Amino acid sequence: EPEVTQTPSHQVTQMGQEVILRCVPISNHLYFYWYRQILGQKVEFLVSFYNNEISEKSEIFDDQFSVERPDGSNFTLKIRSTKLEDSAMYFCASSGTSGGAGELFFGEGSRLTVL
């Protein structure tokens, strides 16, 4: 069964460092997403990406964050100058249709710990 894969599964970084989280969406999907989940809290939308550009982003997704699809398979989330409050589980998801109308397939997440 096709799946979304994410790396790394866990990353520990020092405050102020840059982090790149990587995702390989399901190969024939067209819509890509990043969500995050702070421990014990709800899953929060960060950004959606379609046709090589951001289609929507939340207020969380400020200038500290960026996304990229550098090749035909990877989808990355870059967090510049990490802060303590960036510690969370980051989930990548993909969909064959717009995420509001069809199933989102989630990866297993990348746990980011900022010290």
Next chain:
Amino acid sequence: GENVEQHPSTLSVQEGDSAVIKCTYSDSASNYFPWYKQELGKGPQLIIDIRSNVGEKKDQRIAVTLNKTAKHFSLHITETQPEDSAVYFCAASQSGNTPLVFGKGTRLSVIA
């Protein structure tokens, strides 16, 4: 924007009993309501969804009901089994290009 509230935050049931999780949403334009199950160390997985043109949908032991007037929807799991133990999230969105807005999750424990 959309706001989704989910209750209860934790739920313990005896194996074989039913479990009900309830969610409310704020945006009357929302018309797509999926439920996701998240097992320990894994990402959320879709278990059932419902669109606003129907009031109920069932898939084996799992059913979802939707009340558009009251803006609430519920997940019903019958004959619960230990493997149903997980965190369950409801979500809502408008069909099209709007992102899913999730509830806070319900940790379900099924006691054998």
